[in-house]
Amino acid sequence: MMLYLMDIWDSVRGFMAAGGNVLWLVAFVLFVMWALMIERYWYLKWISPKKHRAIIAAWDAREETTSWYAHRIREAWVSQASQELNDRMLMIKTLVAICPMIGLLGTVTGMISVFDVMAVQGTSNARLMAAGISMATMPTMAGMVAALSGVFVSTRLDQQMKIRLEKLKDRMPHH
Template identity: 65%
Template sequence: MLFLIELWESVRSFIATGGNVLYVVAFALLLMWIMMIERYWFLSKVYPKMKNDIVGRWDAREDTTSWYAHRIRDTWISEATELLEQRMLTIRTLVAMCPLIGLLGTVTGMIGVFEVMAQQGTGNPRLMASGISMATIPTMAGMVAALSGVFFSSRLDAKVKLAKAKLIDSLPHH
């Protein structure tokens, strides 16, 4: 329990040093990871059953060569693709937004530095340093959040493309 309290205090100290923009970075990061975990769960648990159902329905059809049968096949592939690619655009958008949110923190931190300089002059480097720290920490946090998402979202994209290709290969058209 003491470990959790110390962890929470270090997080609060980090946010106090970096400013309130870090809450937005944390929210974007949390949302991004929830969506990525859901997609991994979908690909590993839900989609295989759905794929087996589609392949079973295709194999059970007597007519797999007519124009009508090919339209049914295309429809099933399209429906599965839509479910596979669900939330992927949102994940990629959140990955791209994290550095921009960090940049917003940089801008607000630099505004704070300029306000201190306007009020106190340039004679107090300690006050200026806290503003510069508030300007750089959100940028770093946004970059780290984006980097954590880039790798896993690209792996997720590859898994989605592979799953779609395997589904198409599992539904032969004669």
């Protein structure tokens, strides 16, 4: 088992080395993005149901739920719940949008490396140019894959949050 993990780690290190320093930046942004998305799923599964039950209990405990003031209180509670649900979603969406841009930064730095090799060695050394080309293509690919995974998961999170908020509104009648 330990040997298998070492083989995986060696493969990852080789991939990261071939992709250049920008690939480490993509990995860091991907890690932060996924940590935030996992936290949001955890919030949806464990924290928000408790908070929503407390809001519904407070609403049901009110004697009067039809006046203008009661409607404003309900709106405030729903707004606060919405704000707590959407907390960190802007950061997640920003990180999703940044991933391809960081990948393009890798393309630029890789191509600079290729042009540097061409200036120093000439165009006859394909092996040296290949290292720069891999530094150009790997971060781009990694940035796009990171962004696609973030798009799918953040869209799913948005849908679940909207559903959760609508269920909260439905359980707080205001006739």
